[in-house]
Amino acid sequence: MAYLKGAPRSLAATSLLLTQERVETVARPTVNDIAKEAGVSLATVDRVLNGRPGVRKKTVEKVNEAIRRIGYVRDITAANLARRREYHFVFVLPESDSLFLQSVRDMVNEVAELSRLDRTRITILPVPAHDPHLIAARLGELATVAVDGVAILAPETPPVRDAIRHLKEQDRAVVTLVSDQPNSDRDHFVGVDNVMAGRTAGALMGRFLGPGRHRVMVLVNSMQARDSLERRFGFDQVIAESWPDIEVLPSLEGRDDMDYISSLLPRALEQRGAVDGLYVLGAGNREVSRVLKSLGLSQQVTVIAHELTESTRRGLESGVVDAVITQNVGHIVRSAIRVLRATCDGTPIIEAQEKIRLEIVIRENLP
Amino acid sequence: MAYLKGAPRSLAATSLLLTQERVETVARPTVNDIAKEAGVSLATVDRVLNGRPGVRKKTVEKVNEAIRRIGYVRDITAANLARRREYHFVFVLPESDSLFLQSVRDMVNEVAELSRLDRTRITILPVPAHDPHLIAARLGELATVAVDGVAILAPETPPVRDAIRHLKEQDRAVVTLVSDQPNSDRDHFVGVDNVMAGRTAGALMGRFLGPGRHRVMVLVNSMQARDSLERRFGFDQVIAESWPDIEVLPSLEGRDDMDYISSLLPRALEQRGAVDGLYVLGAGNREVSRVLKSLGLSQQVTVIAHELTESTRRGLESGVVDAVITQNVGHIVRSAIRVLRATCDGTPIIEAQEKIRLEIVIRENLP
DNA sequence: CTGAAAGCGCTTACAG
DNA sequence: CTGAAAGCGCTTACAG
The missing domain is CATH 3.40.50.2300 (Response regulator)
Incomplete structure (x- = not known):
């Protein structure tokens, strides 16, 4: 093990330990050592090592036995060099x-x-x-x-x-x-577990909104995609478990169309009455910030979004977005x-x- | 660039692009190429490459010029192999x-x-x-x-x-x-920026506690360590900025002594009256969970801790701990x-x- | 100051 | 089925 057992008692001891280790380092066995040990040529060792055909069963065993005995571990970088592997x-x-x-x-x-x-x-x-x-x-x-x-x-x-x-x-x-x-x-x-991502978003929404009755709107690109479905599933699950007073509205589908989102969102926000939370499940972050600001709602509505991008970053900085669930690209x-x-x-x-x-x-x- | 510009128009085009690229791949230049190009030996090339002495200035220039011309990039794995570098x-x-x-x-x-x-x-x-x-x-x-x-x-x-x-x-x-x-x-x-870590803990504490007046207790191992000081600084900073209604009490120092923490904490919790939040800045997570549970406070008090370990993990799972700020070991x-x-x-x-x-x-x- | 040769640990034709 | 020799890209003594 790499761990020096126990604390060395003196400086001299430390030094000794380290230098000794250096000295006693045994060179790692190579293909040459296998060849010698097994009494065959390098080419045969290589054939066995790489599982190539054309070696007598008995020879294969002899070589494998030698490998085991001397504890050989292949140097993959040397192999790739020789192979000109790209x-x-x-x-x-x-x-x-x-x-x-x-x-x-x-x-x-x-x-x-x-x-x-x-x-x-x-x-x-x-x-x-x-x-x-x-x-x-x-x-x-x-x-x-x-x-x-x-x-x-x-x-x-x-x-x-x-x-x-x-x-x-x-x-x-x-x-x-x-x-x-x-x-x-x-x-x-x-990648990440998207049900877990949705649960995380839901828990943050619940904690940030605090106790009491709240309504949450969900904005999604399309409910076709598996990841969107999974996130929504996880979100609903955790809200139902722990914040039963929160009402999660049906998903609003943005359909990858920015103009559509821009017109859909303000209407939905007005029409559906007081909304305290917005869960941006898929794309559309740029539009969300713009719309909330123009409606003067950016401080009132708690926004949780996915993926840290230029636009969600600006959302966080300006306070429009409260949390982002993301994966490091x-x-x-x-x-x-x-x-x-x-x-x-x-x-x-x-x-x-x-x-x-x-x-x-x-x-x-x-x- | 690795990016295939524009979408290929047909399958044939795609295939062509990929196979062509394969064909036109030019072998990376090697030390041999430098030697030929500069009209010197491998040893001299090596000396220049590794900045070793004993080469005429003019020769050095000749070699460097060749390196530049053919766009040589050293293969560090081959170099380490030859060097038997460990x-x-x-x-x-x-x-x-x-x-x-x-x-x-x-x-x-x-x-x-x-x-x-x-x-x-x-x-x-x-x-x-x-x-x-x-x-x-x-x-x-x-x-x-x-x-x-x-x-x-x-x-x-x-x-x-x-x-x-x-x-x-x-x-x-x-x-x-x-x-x-x-x-x-x-x-x-x-490592991480510990002021930022403290700010993050503070912001979560503020958001989780929600609006209104709250008292937060801070438990620390020792206020000697720079990282503890920085975390406390960041925590206080963000609370003062954004949650002025939260009162952060002076740090309680656990002094690396588990028994001390175990006796200190219950007394402090009773003596200081209602505490809504506990910020565990340094060690002592095992004791915190035990004490809060025994006082029946684990649901009332919002706990933010540092470092994901066995004990903070159990704290999160059981609901005693609300969030952990951590760095991936x-x-x-x-x-x-x-x-x-x-x-x-x-x-x-x-x-x-x-x-x-x-x-x-x-x-x-x-x- | 410079070069020819051997070698790092492995693989690849080629010959037998 | 097996082996001797050359080579991957680089470095290291050694000789001059």
Whole structure:
């Protein structure tokens, strides 16, 4: 273990411990050591190590035995150097001008630049957000070209799910991003639990509104998307459990149309009478701030929104938005790449590191 | 750029783009290319690349010119392989049985195990928490042994600050952890802004208590530590700014003594009359839960605490604790190692990745 | 001040 | 089915 047991009693002891450790460091065994130990050539060791065919069963056993005996662990960087291994990953992202998706794209581009130093090429493939068949077709294309891994951000649909299955059959590493595709054979999902996100939003709404009867309006882009449904579900769940005096109104669907939201929202706010809370479940944050300000309601209404973007950040700073539930885009993109690479290499991932946190941001902890 | 400009018009176009890119990929230039381009040997290229002496000025220029021309970027993994470079980092951590410090130790041990695959050895050096001179002496020892980098978690004091300066003179990479040592020449601070942490705690306290007059008690381990002072400062600041009706009482110092806290707290709660909020600034979370429950106050008092540990987690789950302000220990430890390594290699760090987030945890987003 | 050769830990043709 | 030799991109003695 790395832990020096007990506190060293004197300075001399400390020094001794550290220098001794240095001296006694035993060189890690290499392929050469295996070859010697097993009495075979390097090439044979390599064949066994990489599970390549054309080795007698008995020889395989001999080599594996030697590996076990000397406790060999492969140096993956040396292997990649010798192989001239390069990774080519494609990020399949919807063509959408939402600030969140924009930040994902920007982050992918930024990380792509740095990844070239790690022999990793990253490409963005934009797809129409709402055409599952076209998305599936594009994914089908990826199964025919020289791509090692694919990260997909798309609504859950059967064609996409099948296309992912096909990618896996073609031996590509696949992760889903932000919104999962369950039952699709993807290797990993990089994102948060959206039911939990909705519950968190609901709990904050309840606590911020405080005791008493309140009405909460919910604004959503479209109730088609799985993530929206899950968030609304979690929100309703926690409100029903803990704040039964809060009435949550039916979702108002903005349908990805900013002008529509801008006209819908003021009418709804007036028509439905006093509203104390607004839960912005999907897009439309820019419009919300504008409308609330123009109606002079920005201080009266408690607003909880999702995803920290330029517009929700300004909302927090100006006090229109009270809390934002978000996921770190940089973490998501880097995690996706680490997981894709680990999948290609067949190495394990560090679960805790790849777990995307559900972050709560208020004005005071704005990064 | 990695971004494929515009949406491809047809599937054929997509496929073409990707395969073409593959074909046109130009091999990255290597040291051999520099040598050819500059008309010198590999050894000379290496000398220039690593700034080693014994090369004529004119030759240096010739090589640098070639490097610039062909756009060479060094492959650090190949360099480390050839060098048989190993990193040896020491984490200097206080001997304390606080759950937070325990989790830091556990995480260092866990990461240490995995880091051996990356030619990185990590050792923990335990030091007495409250003896600055002894800590400084231990750090002095580290400057004499074969250690590449040191991560230090210790209260800010002049002896420690000077010891860090000395480590830097001996060319060790140094980062401070959790609690910074400003003016110490450390290369980097891995942790959060504690004034911000206090402000965040204050804002949550204000919002959770709601409008009206309230009294808040503050429990702290010791007001000596810089991080405690900063948190209290931020807390008071935001309360004064935004919730002037909240009265924040003087800090109660627990002095690292669990029994003392257990007897102090009930007396203070009774003596001071109605208390609506409790801000647990430092240690003592285990006692707080016990005392509040035994007094039957766990539902009446709003509790905000720091650091997500076993005990604050249980507090959140049982409803005694309302929110926890925390920093991800895994992220801190991994960040420290990445920064130490980058400092040793002289490579840049990714600021956004190394920025430790101030996380808010309530029952609903408990990881 | 400069270069030829060997080597880091691993893989890849090629030959047998 | 197995092995000797060359090579990945870089560095390190050693010789001149």
